[in-house]
Amino acid sequence: MAVFTSVSLDDLTQWMTQFPLGKPLALKGISTGIENSNFFLTTETGEYVLTIFEKLSFEQLPFYLHLMRHLAQHDVLVPAPIANDKGEILHSLHGKPAAIVTRLQGACQLAPQPVHCAAVGTMLARMHLAGRDFGMSQPNLRGLDWWRATTPTVLPYLTEDGKHLLRAEMHFQEAFASSALYHRLPRGPVHADLFRDNVMFDGERLTGFFDFYFAGCDTWLFDAAVTVNDWCIDLATGAFDEARVRALLDAYQAVRPFTEEEQASWQAMLRAGAFRFWLSRLYDYYLPRDAEMLTPHDPTHFERILRLRIDGAIPPLV
Numbered sequence: 060m061a062v063f064t065s066v067s068l069d070d071l072t073q074w075m076t077q078f079p080l081g082k083p084l085a086l087k088g089i090s091t092g093i094e095n096s097n098f099f100l101t102t103e104t105g106e107y108v109l110t111i112f113e114k115l116s117f118e119q120l121p122f123y124l125h126l127m128r129h130l131a132q133h134d135v136l137v138p139a140p141i142a143n144d145k146g147e148i149l150h151s152l153h154g155k156p157a158a159i160v161t162r163l164q165g166a167c168q169l170a171p172q173p174v175h176c177a178a179v180g181t182m183l184a185r186m187h188l189a190g191r192d193f194g195m196s197q198p199n200l201r202g203l204d205w206w207r208a209t210t211p212t213v214l215p216y217l218t219e220d221g222k223h224l225l226r227a228e229m230h231f232q233e234a235f236a237s238s239a240l241y242h243r244l245p246r247g248p249v250h251a252d253l254f255r256d257n258v259m260f261d262g263e264r265l266t267g268f269f270d271f272y273f274a275g276c277d278t279w280l281f282d283a284a285v286t287v288n289d290w291c292i293d294l295a296t297g298a299f300d301e302a303r304v305r306a307l308l309d310a311y312q313a314v315r316p317f318t319e320e321e322q323a324s325w326q327a328m329l330r331a332g333a334f335r336f337w338l339s340r341l342y343d344y345y346l347p348r349d350a351e352m353l354t355p356h357d358p359t360h361f362e363r364i365l366r367l368r369i370d371g372a373i374p375p376l377v
């Protein structure tokens with residue numbers, strides 16, 4: 060269901076002459092995405108992924124594609140966009156924005172062990188450090204401003220209990236984001252959606268992070284919180300798996316030690332990471348826009364996690 064724009068090998072024969080990739084040999088639609096039309100593309104020189112962007116515009120895409128290129132050039136494992144003979148990495152196919160990126164080997168690890176979490180922690184820290192000299196800037200478009208705008212939109216659909224939690228957490232996050240502590244947190248480009256289904260592994264070897272289309276500039280700790288809230292929990296309950304938490308955070312801080320301000324902010328940021336996805340899942344569930352929402356993610360998963368991050372035990376950051 061995820062190929063919205065059809066492309067054939069014939070369509071590509073002429074179009075591909077702008078790339079140093081040789082002739083296209085095979086093209087296979089990828090069924091699992093929900094946002095774009097993605098294809099595995101085999102050419103005379105290797106394996107690639109062709110994406111036709113169905114929602115993001117020619118104006119919005121440069122930030123994401125240039126970030127991926129910058130990270131790939133700094134040895135962070137991410138898909139590298141392929142430039143054409145003019146050096147451009149954003150292209151047009153069937154009138155829509157398109158890109159070709161290198162294909163990551165392996166598959167997503169949906170039942171991670173500590174060894175996988177450690178690999179994610181190491182690469183996440185390397186990604187944050189590599190992003191420091193990236194020349195473009197864009198806010199996290201699913202950050203505080205979006206939370207503020209979205210909260211009143213979803214409130215009417217909630218129970219009294221849910222309404223109370225949503226309002227109270229928005230209030231808490233507003234106060235946290237305006238604190239002096241928050242403003243001292245290190246920041247830069249972050250992935251902001253580094254869930255299990257956005258990382259490839261070949262066995263225990265991490266082969267890359269992908270799906271950068273929620274990336275933006277935000278605190279590094281927010282990225283870590285979003286990642287821990289997905290990689291290091293029991294999915295059925297939302298409870299932390301201590302071994303996976305320790306593996307991820309220790310591997311991260313072996314590359315980039317956490318600051319004192321980050322340690323003091325950890326619980327609030329785990330709440331922020333849970334709140335962001337509770338809110339987006341509520342929005343997608345109650346205000347579906349089109350076919351992409353045929354199988355919306357379960358919002359109650361992140362409501363449960365948020366409650367646990369407010370009241371439950373929090374493993375220390377260091």
Ligand SMILES: Nc1ncnc2c1ncn2[C@@H]1O[C@H](COP(=O)(O)OP(=O)(O)O)[C@@H](O)[C@H]1O
Pocket residue numbers: 061089091092093094095096097108138160161162163164256269270
């Ligand atoms: N660079 C890549 N290398 C290997 N597989 C990829 C790559 N990019 C996307 N995929 C595959 O395509 C699927 C859909 O990609 P995703 O970015 O989640 O799509 P969408 O943005 O449409 O939701 C992924 O689950 C993955 O299997």
Ligand SMILES: N[C@@H](CCOP(=O)(O)O)C(=O)O
Pocket residue numbers: 093094252254256257270336339340356
């Ligand atoms: N990770 C988010 C949904 C984002 O969708 P993606 O397929 O683009 O990663 C969630 O689980 O709510």
